Amino acid sequence: MSSSSLFVLLGLLLVGSSAAAQLEVSSSVPGARRIELSPEEAGRVNEVVVSPGLSTMLLFDSELQRESIELESRQRFSLVDVGQATLRLVPSVSATPGERFKLVVRFRDGAAPSSAVFLLKVHPAKAEATIEVYRAQRTIETYQQEVRDARAETFRCQEELARLKSEHKAPGGLTGILFNGGLDPLGVAGQVLTKAVTITSANGLRSPIVNSYRSSTLVAVDAWIDVKTGTLPWTAEGATLKGRSGEALKILRVWQVTPILPGSPGGRVIVEAEAPAAAVHGPFSLKLWEADGPRSITLGNVTFP
Template sequence: MPSSSFIVLLSLLFVGGVADAQSEVLATLPGARRIELAPDDARPASEIVISANVSTGLFFDSVLLRDGIELEGRDRFSLVDVGQTTLRLVPSPLVTAGEQFRLVVRFQDGAAPRSATFLLRAHPANAEPLVEVYRGRRTIETYQQEAREVRDALVRCQQERARLMAEHDAPAGLAGLISTKALDEHGVAGRVVTKDVAQSAGNVLRVAIVRSYRSSTGVAVEIHLAVNSGAQPWVGKGAMLRTKAGVELKVLRLWQEHPISTGEVGRVVVEAEASAAAAAQGAFSLKLWEEDGPRSLTLTNVTFP
């Protein structure tokens, strides 16, 4: 869905007095995660991933009891907007990776289940933007949409498997770049962008050198990092490359030379897919994070040759 259409959709959902429109959209939101509640409420709390300064919207098929919303650490959220059948949450910048908050919602009609409990887990970047919650029977449209998404996911897995097998069978060095069509007659372009990028305040990692590269099939960013004195060794787990408009490139791999300890500089390489030249034009933000830890790195104004 184009970003402009997505913004319009969210605006419609959170404007008061459109309960009927919300119910229709609830059945067909593409890409939304679905949670089904059992009548006996015996299942454990469903986990929902949130991120600081990123909106997460919960859409219910039943009217909420607005006074019955309980949110642990409510002061840690910049916005808690309760609608008739919607709940929008925006964690504040103070929320760090690994933090957890208990959320309880109650329903107005008193039918089973009368309430639902969720566990909100903070992540540096992977917030879930849309979550649908069902108490009753789902419409046929939602099952059809879910089947389409499963098929799409299967196709992506097959494509990824084919790519990995091709890389496994490819030779190393320049021959490997040629065989995978990453190298053409124009070669691979590189650029030192250390002075151009900006590092967000509060990062525990210090950037020494940043280089960007472009091939015929993708882009890569090479970062030389140092850990602040006294900190534990840092190992990157995930990465995200996003344009100012919010469009993300598909990250293919995150490679790290070794765990980065105090007093040394380590090298991290992020590679992303960008087969079309226009796919990686303009400035990007790059975010790196560690596994199950609060320490992350954000660089802005990353450009490619």
């Protein structure tokens, strides 16, 4: 992100905090997204990201008409649990990334808005765990929380801007890595994982060569990906790197030069993540997926030197 883009983002955050028409605001549950329904926008469709095998919980501030829930292709969900004011959804493994399902809920009190419409978008891994849906008047506490969230985001952007400025001043190459503390006297350690990893792929992806690397503050997985003949080219759009207990390392970049062509010798994908030495405990599971497409590949039993 360029320095000018960060300044624009800071301005939008400060201006947006006072916009009366803003419908998605801070939530009372940490990590949850909050949606506010407006009578003036009764037909508004709210997008929610779901993933096969992962739970998404919608929490409402009003009682639902449990018998009137409409869910498109309901059989594609392994769990649809409707409570008095909650709705829990778990798509089954038959739900394909990129698919969308319409969800309509109706409220028992009949007040406006009397219903809410959601579009459930299937993603390979990034399901939204909790969504809070409000129809009632916002309290002063929610505004105060929104201001706190905006300040925290502004502070984060300021830190990112300072980091980018520092990087521009630092030298490149190995000198730059040393300058930024990326190496210790032992250098970078690497190991071959080709025979150790387990592979779970979808729609003709495989990884015949896998290596891993670690420096003092970073880890990287270097994988060679093959695409089956007769399918479309494949480009890695995102990645997660999770430990056995579910903790995730912060992904810094997913690097790939060009799309990998079907039937070709394959292509190289490198995933880099933040990982202080104390946090590098294995094994990890690396999942790669394409943008708005069904094909993903998971490499299990990934360890670092």
